[in-house]
Amino acid sequence: MSEKDVAGALGLAQKAGKISSGDLGVKDALSGGKAKLLVIAADASPNTVKELKFLAEKASVPVISCMKRTELGLCIGKAPRAAVAVMDNGFAGLIMKKWNM
Structure with missing residues (x-):
């Protein structure tokens, strides 16, 4: 499916x-389970990607990479974001389905 579908589900x-979005919010959501x-x-800095993927792997959280920072922030009504954490199984499943995971 398209990034547009994922953006709609994130919204x-x-x-x-x-x-949960923002550097601290995403890290707290990952480390807090x-x-x-x-x-x-897709355009997040390599250091950010490395750190967040490590935390996600440690917490057994699936990861998808899509959209640019500006688009990711826009779909949730915020400033540009490098990452967002989805904290609901239903929405996570919907987004993974739309992303063909």
């Missing part, structure tokens, strides 16, 4: 309060 998850899916922007 719904944000409205439902099931998204709340994250069900990690979405990393």
